[in-house]
Amino acid sequence: MKKFNKFVSAVLTSVMVASMVAGCADATSTGGGSAEGAGSDGAKVFKIGAIGPLTGGAAAYGNAVVNGAEIAVEEINAAGGINGYQIEYKKEDDECDAQKSVNAYNTLKDWGMQFLVGSTTSACSIAVSENTKADNMFQLTPSGSAVECVQYDNAFRVCFSDPSQGLASAQYIAEHKLATKIGIIYDSSDVYSTGVYQTFVDEAGRQGLEIVSSEAFTQDNNTDFTVQLQKAKDAGADLLFLPFYYKDASLVLTQASTMDYHPTIFGVDGLDGILTVENFDTSLAEGVMLLTPFAADATDDLTVNFVKKYQEKYGEVPNQFAADAYDAVYVIKAAIEKAGATPDQSVSDLCEALKGAMTQIEVAGLTSAKMTWDASGEPNKEPKAVVIKDGAYVSAD
Amino acid sequence: MSFLNYLISGLSLGSIYAIIALGYTMVYGIAKMLNFAHGDFIMVGCYIIFCISSRFSNNPLIGIVIAIVFCTILGVTTELVAYRPLRGAASPLAVLITAIGVSYFLENLALIIFGADTKSFTSVVSWEGLSLAGGKLKIQGVTLVTIIVGLLILIALETFIGKTKQGQAMLAVAEDKGAAALMGINVNRTIALTFAIGSSLAAVAGALLCSAYPALSPYTGAMPGIKAFVAAVLGGIGSIRGAVIGGLLLGIVEILSKTYISSQLSEAIVFGILIVVLLVRPTGILGKKIQEKV
Numbered sequence: 001m002k003k004f005n006k007f008v009s010a011v012l013t014s015v016m017v018a019s020m021v022a023g024c025a026d027a028t029s030t031g032g033g034s035a036e037g038a039g040s041d042g043a044k045v046f047k048i049g050a051i052g053p054l055t056g057g058a059a060a061y062g063n064a065v066v067n068g069a070e071i072a073v074e075e076i077n078a079a080g081g082i083n084g085y086q087i088e089y090k091k092e093d094d095e096c097d098a099q100k101s102v103n104a105y106n107t108l109k110d111w112g113m114q115f116l117v118g119s120t121t122s123a124c125s126i127a128v129s130e131n132t133k134a135d136n137m138f139q140l141t142p143s144g145s146a147v148e149c150v151q152y153d154n155a156f157r158v159c160f161s162d163p164s165q166g167l168a169s170a171q172y173i174a175e176h177k178l179a180t181k182i183g184i185i186y187d188s189s190d191v192y193s194t195g196v197y198q199t200f201v202d203e204a205g206r207q208g209l210e211i212v213s214s215e216a217f218t219q220d221n222n223t224d225f226t227v228q229l230q231k232a233k234d235a236g237a238d239l240l241f242l243p244f245y246y247k248d249a250s251l252v253l254t255q256a257s258t259m260d261y262h263p264t265i266f267g268v269d270g271l272d273g274i275l276t277v278e279n280f281d282t283s284l285a286e287g288v289m290l291l292t293p294f295a296a297d298a299t300d301d302l303t304v305n306f307v308k309k310y311q312e313k314y315g316e317v318p319n320q321f322a323a324d325a326y327d328a329v330y331v332i333k334a335a336i337e338k339a340g341a342t343p344d345q346s347v348s349d350l351c352e353a354l355k356g357a358m359t360q361i362e363v364a365g366l367t368s369a370k371m372t373w374d375a376s377g378e379p380n381k382e383p384k385a386v387v388i389k390d391g392a393y394v395s396a397d
Numbered sequence: 398m399s400f401l402n403y404l405i406s407g408l409s410l411g412s413i414y415a416i417i418a419l420g421y422t423m424v425y426g427i428a429k430m431l432n433f434a435h436g437d438f439i440m441v442g443c444y445i446i447f448c449i450s451s452r453f454s455n456n457p458l459i460g461i462v463i464a465i466v467f468c469t470i471l472g473v474t475t476e477l478v479a480y481r482p483l484r485g486a487a488s489p490l491a492v493l494i495t496a497i498g499v500s501y502f503l504e505n506l507a508l509i510i511f512g513a514d515t516k517s518f519t520s521v522v523s524w525e526g527l528s529l530a531g532g533k534l535k536i537q538g539v540t541l542v543t544i545i546v547g548l549l550i551l552i553a554l555e556t557f558i559g560k561t562k563q564g565q566a567m568l569a570v571a572e573d574k575g576a577a578a579l580m581g582i583n584v585n586r587t588i589a590l591t592f593a594i595g596s597s598l599a600a601v602a603g604a605l606l607c608s609a610y611p612a613l614s615p616y617t618g619a620m621p622g623i624k625a626f627v628a629a630v631l632g633g634i635g636s637i638r639g640a641v642i643g644g645l646l647l648g649i650v651e652i653l654s655k656t657y658i659s660s661q662l663s664e665a666i667v668f669g670i671l672i673v674v675l676l677v678r679p680t681g682i683l684g685k686k687i688q689e690k691v
Binding site for chain 1: 399403614
């Protein structure tokens with residue numbers, strides 16, 4: 001053990017020395033951080049950074065976020081910027097790893113970032129929020145849905161939190177009278193799934209919805225769902241609530257179909273992606289409803305325009321992550337305008353100004369026609385549901 | 398009626414465990430080593446079939462045959478490269494750890510080549526299955542095929558080991574490698590043949606696993622592999638019949654405990670049973686008692 005300690009301290013020492021050297025190098029290259037708000041050509045600009053997994057298993061989410069934000073930045077710059085100042089934008093990859101996300105944050109900070117759009121995923125967002133809190137940097141996560149993502153007063157989010165998805169789902173089902181008897185299957189080994197599940201059950205009770213079966217599975221036991229389905233079927237559930245990710249849901253749908261059990265399927269944003277499963281028979285997902293703030297087929301001008309630009313630039317239909325990030329940039333713009341902030345203010349002063357402005361602004365975006373925030377960082381907006389028709393999302397209303 | 402439905406679910410799951418367990422028990426019984434990478438051979442087989450059927454041919458049989466050939470080569474190569482050099486190592490743990498290494502190697506290789514995204518597998522069994530009692534009781538085609546294939550493999554393996562010269566050589570190697578070598582048996586070749594058979598079974602098991610539960614990812618084989626290992630131990634590891642009985646039993650226990658006790662606790666119950674069986678009958682249901690001579 002002693003030997004091990006010696007080894008550890010040797011490693012730590014060398015890491016410290018290395019980081020000091022690296023720190024010096026950074027300091028000289030950016031002029032000791034005094035270049036705040038100065039663009040590459042010397043003019044005053046706002047600097048917005050975005051972080052997300054651009055490679056690896058969650059790359060679809062991260063790329064959507066940085067692409068969505070990029071479109072918003074280009075639009076704003078073309079229209080004359082914020083308060084007359086242009087925006088400079090930079091993205092960094094975190095590979096969906098909390099440690100790498102913090103590294104990405106530090107890279108962006110050295111670059112002179114004043115506002116952070118990120119991180120994309122919950123765990124990364126939480127890790128980065130420790131640093132933004134310490135630096136008092138304004139952080140707006142487009143899609144970090146865990147409760148802790150906005151635990152500090154400098155952090156806000158665009159998407160719904162995990163618990164509020166459960167709440168909104170129950171309210172939506174009750175309001176639209178989709179079912180009276182509800183069966184639930186959830187992943188008891190996943191914090192996202194259990195979080196949604198618990199608030200859904202609580203709210204369902206208040207809304208007078210009857211939950212006739214609620215069965216769990218775990219990530220070690222996610223091949224056979226026949227028992228959970230059979231129980232829901234025997235209990236007469238006419239709606240099945242599936243608050244988990246699309247990988248497992250694709251199996252649930254297949255097995256329900258072989259059992260001749262066809263309830264209404266209702267999911268949350270984790271189900272977004274079910275149509276992208278390679279070789280999946282999308283007819284099985286016909287009629288599946290899911291709560292998501294964004295439907296690419298919506299006909300309002302904002303959505304049509306965004307989808308068109310996104311397709312031209314990146315060759316694919318944007319998902320809700322892209323829409324969240326697009327909105328995030330516009331939210332920052334609205335808050336800066338409200339606060340009357342300028343790029344020569346320090347990061348901390350900008351953060352203080354925006355914190356106050358966030359609770360006063362009202363933004364119309366892709367993910368909601370009206371979004372407001374309170375000091376907790378949570379957005380107030382109407383949930384939207386989409387339904388899958390002929391292998392594509394269509395607005396449910 | 399619903400009890401029968403659950404029982405059928407159990408049979409369906411159990412038959413998959415049984416067919417995977419056959420590969421485990423075959424290799425263990427002869428080579429006396431646990432090939433923890435067996436579950437990942439299954440995953441490799443699934444990906445081969447998936448690629449063939451989605452890119453080249455719609456005939457599932459072609460995919461299965463190519464997957465069997467590929468998995469056989471993979472198994473023999475793995476044995477040659479990763480296991481054979483360690484067979485003489487002082488501790489039998491060396492091979493076990495290497496097998497875990499091979500398992501992670503294959504999973505990560507698949508992650509690089511195919512990505513983490515789940516792929517939906519098209520069933521190789523197009524038969525709908527039986528519908529009994531006016532449609533209230535449904536047995537899926539793939540379940541029946543799995544059971545039949547499992548029994549065929551059982552008979553084939555027993556005949557092969559009992560009736561052929563190669564099979565007798567395997568028994569001799571299983572008994573005592575040194576003595577077998579003295580009797581003129583090529584031990585290395587016999588063990589390589591064992592791996593070839595075990596890995597080809599993995600390809601068949603993979604085809605059936607993914608037909609019954611059609612979500613394919615680099616980790617598809619991992620958990621069923623471990624469960625099948627439990628099944629093999631339950632039935633008596635090394636015993637071919639034991640693997641089938643253990644597999645079916647495990648599947649039924651898992652489904653029924655999920656149904657009547659708790660869907661969250663089924664895993665604990667399954668592994669709890671393993672502990673109890675090992676306490677009461679350390680050699681499993683059909684395992685042979687081995688008397689250690691001092």
